[in-house]
Amino acid sequence: MEYIIEMRDIVKDFPGIRANDHVTLQVRKGEIHALLGENGAGKSTLMSILFGMYKPDSGSILLRGKEVHISGPRMANELGIGMVHQHFMLVHNFTVLQNIILGVETTQNGFLKMDEARKKVVALSEKYGLKVDPDALISEITVGMQQRVEILKMLYRENDILIFDEPTAVLTPQEIDELMDIMKGLAAEGKSIIFITHKLEEIKRVADRCTVLRMGKCIGTVNVADVTVEELSEMMVGRKVILKVEKQEKEPGxxxxxxxxxxxxxxxxxxxxxxxxxxxxxxxxxxxxxxxxxxxxxxxxxxxxxxxxxxxxxxxxxxxxxxxxxxxxxxxxxxxLSHIPEDRHKYGLVLDYNLAENLVLMEYFEPRFQSRGFLKQKEITAYAEKLISQFDIRSSEGARTRVRSMSGGNQQKAIAAREISRNPDLxxxxxxxxxxxxxxxxxxxxxxxxxxxxxxxxxxxxxxxxxxxxxxxxxxxxxxxxxxxxxxxxxxxxxxxxxxxxxxxxxxxx
Amino acid sequence: MKTRKEKTGFRIPDLSRAAGPISSIVAIAVGLMIGFIILLISNPARALEGFAWIIGGGINSAKDLGNVLYYATPIIMTGLSVAFAFRTSLFNIGASGQFIVGALGAVLVGVKCTFLGSFQWVVGLLAAMVFGAVWALIPGLLKAYNNVNEVISCIMTNYIGMYLVNWIVKSTVYHQLTNRSLPVANEANIPKLGLDKLFPGSSINGGFIIAVLICIFAYILLNKTTFGFELKACGYNRFASRYAGISEKRSIIMAMVISGAMAGIGGGLLYLAGSGKYINVEDVLAPEGFTGISVALLGMSHPIGTLFAGLFIAYITVGGSYMQLAGFVPEIIDIITATVIYFAAFALIMRNLLQRFRLRKGGERT
The missing domain is CATH 3.40.50.300 (P-loop containing nucleotide triphosphate hydrolases)
Incomplete structure (x- = not known):
């Protein structure tokens, strides 16, 4: 039983696109296995298949050497697969403890048995050095702590395959250091970790092996120690990438x-x-x-x-x-003034508008896009198409694509295209x-x-x-x-x- | 999967490509089926006959067809009113109040302003529009400036509107004997435009044409103008709209005013139809306002969809009235038509099911 989890030859088609094209992922027990790929490379799809949210068109999943058919997240959980999502799934006005036991409460005659749960949580927290206060309210602890609560949730459910979906995106450098230590500790205790990320330094720091996806295809699995950051990024992007920003000195005006x-x-x-x-x-x-x-x-x-x-x-x-x-x-x-906002879903885009409408969201009232209150659809579409090709925004239906269906990277590109093209001073x-x-x-x-x-x-x-x-x-x-x-x-x-x-x-x- | 549902409150129904009409049709079919089951339970022997009347009664004769259009007119307008507000994520449950207040405007002009001559009906409709708009302005202002939930304030304005209309009718244009408003002048009735020749014996008049034109107007307003662009943007995502410099307050107020104007015109179109409609002084909310909600839901909040949804519901109502011929009592008929309408309004749920079905087959990739 070499691999704790093996996804063999997974194929998943979506209309017009093959999200996973014969992808194989093999994770050993007790290792930190990085899953690296650009946005839209098929990482999320692959993990959704592992979680039973999508059914693969072909291919098989082997868990501890036995083939399984995972029907949904609940079953994945029963099989010991847990996930820390990018957006935490926590009830903000509950305490840490209440959040951890939510859904798996131990009860006696219909009453909660909190003491037992508390003991277990405290013990787990100490064992892995998580330093979480079980009685703190979620709304009052830091994002880093919230993430640890998510980790505790998985541990409490005795999951031994832990998936971390871009866990460092919301953390400070110090918190990232601590998370890396926690992950290493978990692996040392025999937990197997799948670490989804596109940050190469982090892979270098904690991962044992790394599987790289590109455009739905499996590019390969490497021992992290054997490759450089540059090689990894080249595998991911498919070309040489300049990680250092090139810029000339310039005297400010x-x-x-x-x-x-x-x-x-x-x-x-x-x-x-x-x-x-x-x-x-x-x-x-x-x-x-x-x-x-x-x-x-x-x-x-x-x-x-x-x-x-x-x-x-x-x-x-x-x-x-x-x-x-x-x-x-x-x-x-x-x-x-041009502004690329922090929360692109909340402030940056009207997700149910199409790409063209979003691209003129700041300028639809300008004479070139409207006359006497009527939108000039032709001009708007033409302008959108110009930006789409200029900024290489990828979507399924071009200017008419609903922005909600676009990948995060392309949504961000759309905002950047809109804001930069307005030719701002700031x-x-x-x-x-x-x-x-x-x-x-x-x-x-x-x-x-x-x-x-x-x-x-x-x-x-x-x-x-x-x-x-x-x-x-x-x-x-x-x-x-x-x-x-x-x-x-x-x-x-x-x-x-x-x-x-x-x-x-x-x-x-x- | 990472697509987050915005927490902007109300889920906005809209027409998304083909899923819209298809789900409406599926909803109608389900509604009719369940209606048929109720018929079977109440009178198995003549259920089929009764059902045939529901399906075919609306096209029994030219008169029936004309009456379908006549009944459809006011509910198309209230449906449009609700649908328009939906697009800005406002739930205008106050269409009933705006409808009757609008009707009052029309009747006041229709009775009092005989000096207007052949323009009387036009001014009557304008009055209906203004009255309805003003009545919707109140919840609009409360929502925009004090964040008062429009559902609450609309319900209150419904009752206030109803009693206000009763009181004003009683003190101005009251006919004591019949306990209702006085008949409007002949010039105040909307011209028939020859439609009465086309559909002899029915109550149809030019009002239907006006309703259709307003549907088209609403469609253009929502989809072709910067104003509609702003309204919809606010409805979909008010945060992004604010950031784009769109005034949320203005959008809310304007959406409510236009929505109220449409419901008001609906009242005007019904009470100036020349079909012997009077404002009865009674403590009942105008049902057209609530039927409007069904119409808007069935029409997927799309102006043109609303037009067809209104026609469908009118069609069922006219057909239902024939069921007495099959020996059904009026109460059962009301239950049946209500059931059909009720299930038809599930179009929204149908659409969501359809979309989920599509998604399972493969959809968004994150």
Whole structure:
């Protein structure tokens, strides 16, 4: 019994596309097996098949050497397969303990037996070093802790095949380190882990072996120790990828965005600290300024104040020398501001509109797309088709595709295409590469650098240090609503940035 | 699978390609089948005969066909009203109130403003439109500025509207003996446009044509204009709409006003039809408003779908009235037609089933 799980020759067709084309995945007991591939390479489909959500058209699944037909998630769970989803499945006003036992409560005469459950949870938490407080409310713990609750959920159900779906996307560098340790600990205890990711360094750090998918095909399975990051990325993308952002030194020009003494109060709980406290910053022409920091330190509020989604309580926002603090969202949008929002589903796209409609979402009222209130369908379609080919947005039905059915990477490309094509003076991008694969990240960074080279001011908010270090001309670190560091990437190490982000260091030159 | 359901509250029914009409037809078939089962239970011997009347009664004669169009007119309008609000993710359950308030506007002009001559019916309809719009403006404003749930405020405006109309009718255009409004002037009746010659003996008039034109107008408004683009965007995703600089408040208010105007016109079209309709002073909400919800659901909230859904429900109603010939009592007839309509309104569920079926066969790839 060499493999604990074996998916042999899996084929899955969707209308017009073969999502899995004779894919074979073999996972050994006690190993961390990375599943690497671009968005739309078929990773999710493969895992959905393992979870019984799709039936494969052909191929077989062997569990501990025996062939199984998995009919649904419930059965997968009974077979010991557990998954930490990208979006956590937790009840926010329940405690950690309540969330863990949800669905598998032990009862006596219809009453919950919480004590036993608590003992088990505490024991598991200690065994794997998860340090979770069973009585804390989910809404009050950090994202990293929430993820550990998800891990505990799997352990509590005695799953021994654990699937992690892009687990590091939401974590700080320190939390990522800890997660990696936890994963290693789990593997050492004999759990088998399937680690879905497109971050190559992480694979190098924890995975034993790696299976690479590309366009639905299995490119191969390699021992991670035997390959370099460059080789992995080439396997994934199918060509050589430049991981380092290429950009020339450039002298910044006039200021485009000035934020002066901005304060945003916490309107939900008056007692707490301000979300943004007396913050000032400047972004100049031809300059990429990156705001680093752990999620939840006021970045979202700062961005929303700049874009006009929320009002500023104090201070000014100046765009190209004009005070726009009191101006409407539309005014800012039409006066040089472009915005790639953090949550593309919530703010970036109308998912039930088609691609063309989404591509003109910021400009449909301009004379070139409407006359006397009537939309110019032809012009809109033509414009959409231009952007689709220019930015290589892939979809099943071109301009008429419902955006909801597109892959995450292509949705993000659509937003980028829309915002960059508007030819803004200030490009404000929040987490522009979140959830994107190497090829798409390279592309996105390329677009941002191009915008900067053409003299635009760029403000990027990112939670990923490597991105910040790579992309920025200047780095601002935000901690608890204030800027605690203003540095050049060449003058600082990732470690130092991590300390700034954690609030344990403060630069003088702010 | 990773597609997240937005938490914008109401799920918006809409026409998605072919799944729309197909699911409506399947829903109608299911509704008819269940209606037939009820017939079998109540009177097995003549069930088939009764069922034949439901199916065929609407095209029994030119008169019946004309009456189908006549009955369809007001419910097409209330259906359109509900459907229009749906597209902006508002549930206008207040069509009933807007309908009767609109009718009041029409009747007031129809009785009092005889000086308008041959324009009287036009002004009457305009009054109906304005009255309905104003009545819907109230829940619209409450929703936009105070975030009051439109379902609650619409239900309240339904009752307030009903009693208000009773009171105004009693104090202005009241006919004591019959306890209803006075008859409108002849010039206030909508012209027949020769339709009465085409369908002799029926109550049909030009109102049906007006309803069809308004359906087309609504279709164009929703699908071809920037205004419709904004309304729908708000309905689908108000966060992304705000970020695109669309005023959510304005969209909510405008959607409610237009929705109310349509329901109001529906009231005007019925009470200026020249078919002997009067506003009865009684404590009953106008049923057309609620039938409108069924029409909108069956029509998948699409303006043209609503047109056909209204025609279908009118057709069933006319056919049902013939069932007495097969020995069914009126109560059973009401139950049958209600059942058919009720199940027909499940078109939405049918569509979801169809979509799930398609998805299982393979669909979105994430």
């Amino acid at each position: 006039r200021p485009v965005l000035e934020v002066r003494n901005l304060t945003i109060r916490d309107h939900k709980s008056k007692s707490r600290k301000n979300k943004v406290h007396n913050l000032s910053l400047t972004v100049r022409e031809g300059e990429i300024v990156c705001i680093a920091g752990v999620d939840g330190n006021g970045q979202s509020e700062l961005v929303q104040a700049i874009t006009g989604l929320i009002p500023a309580d104090e201070g000014q926002i100046i765009l190209k020398g004009e005070d726009v603090t009191k101006k409407s969202i539309r005014y800012r949008n039409t006066h040089g 490009l404000l991008a929040v987490q522009p590469t979140r959830g994107l694969d190497v090829g798409a990240i390279e592309y996105m960074h390329g677009q941002i650098v191009k915008a900067r080279d053409s003299g635009k001011a760029v403000l990027v908010v990112s939670f990923e240090l490597s991105e910040v270090m790579n992309l920025a001309d200047r780095i601002l670190v935000m901690y608890e609503g204030e800027i605690v560091a203003n540095v050049k990437p060449s003058e600082v190490t990732e470690k130092e940035l991590g300390l700034y982000m954690a609030g344990s260091k403060r630069s003088e030159a702010v």
